[in-house]
Amino acid sequence: DAKTTQPPSMDCAEGRAANLPCNHSTISGNEYVYWYRQIHSQGPQYIIHGLKNNETNEMASLIITEDRKSSTLILPHATLRDTAVYYCIVRSHSGNTPLVFGKGTRLSVIA
Amino acid sequence: GAVVSQHPSWVICKSGTSVKIECRSLDFQATTMFWYRQFPKQSLMLMATSNEGSKATYEQGVEKDKFLINHASLTLSTLTVTSAHPEDSSFYICSARSQVDNSPLHFGNGTRLTVT
Numbered sequence: 001d002a003k004t005t006q007p008p009s010m011d012c013a014e015g016r017a018a019n020l021p022c023n024h025s026t027i028s029g030n031e032y033v034y035w036y037r038q039i040h041s042q043g044p045q046y047i048i049h050g051l052k053n054n055e056t057n058e059m060a061s062l063i064i065t066e067d068r069k070s071s072t073l074i075l076p077h078a079t080l081r082d083t084a085v086y087y088c089i090v091r092s093h094s095g096n097t098p099l100v101f102g103k104g105t106r107l108s109v110i111a
Numbered sequence: 112g113a114v115v116s117q118h119p120s121w122v123i124c125k126s127g128t129s130v131k132i133e134c135r136s137l138d139f140q141a142t143t144m145f146w147y148r149q150f151p152k153q154s155l156m157l158m159a160t161s162n163e164g165s166k167a168t169y170e171q172g173v174e175k176d177k178f179l180i181n182h183a184s185l186t187l188s189t190l191t192v193t194s195a196h197p198e199d200s201s202f203y204i205c206s207a208r209s210q211v212d213n214s215p216l217h218f219g220n221g222t223r224l225t226v227t
Contacts, residue, residue, distance in 0.1 A: 036218075043117070043206075044206075
């Protein structure tokens with residue numbers, strides 16, 4: 001899997017949008033961008049994934065640049081429960097390949 | 112949505128004993144499941160790939176005789192930590208993916224193992 005680069009930590013005020021960046025400059029054409037988060041002492045939770053178009057679901061929005069070398073996960077109205085480590089992972093969609101986790105971004109939502 | 116269940120959520124055992132952790136896909140079939148380990152303040156590390164009906168594939172540095180994996184059905188994989196030692200204390204997490212197209216990997220809620 002291609003390597004991703006994320007800032008180690010970020011703070012966000014409660015109620016504001018949290019924008020988490022991710023660089024994946026070596027992504028290949030068949031690799032998707034996946035975002036997961038891990039709240040303390042729980043298993044990772046799937047958030048969203050995309051190939052090249054922007055995606056939105058009930059949890060978040062994913063903005064992928066036109067060259068696909070970077071992306072941003074947007075939590076539109078962060079709450080205290082969104083405090084977690086957020087992982088950006090690129091992975092081929094074919095077959096049964098595992099997810100390879102980097103260090104992620106520790107997001108702290110502050111009241 | 113797809114749900115992966117792990118049991119137990121936590122276990123304390125004495126050094127030298129064996130512990131079995133179960134991973135079930137509750138509403139889908141999974142020919143492949145993955146086992147991860149996470150030490151405090153570290154990221155998840157892939158241990159092995161569990162394949163239904165065949166031998167597991169282990170990552171470099173993971174002892175296959177110590178971490179026994181059995182994937183006897185399309186909804187159940189088990190990880191047995193044999194002759195556990197304090198250094199095996201960790202957070203063990205499994206994941207699985209529905210065979211439905213475009214389905215992401217889903218994770219269990221993990222098992223906290225403490226070896227005393």
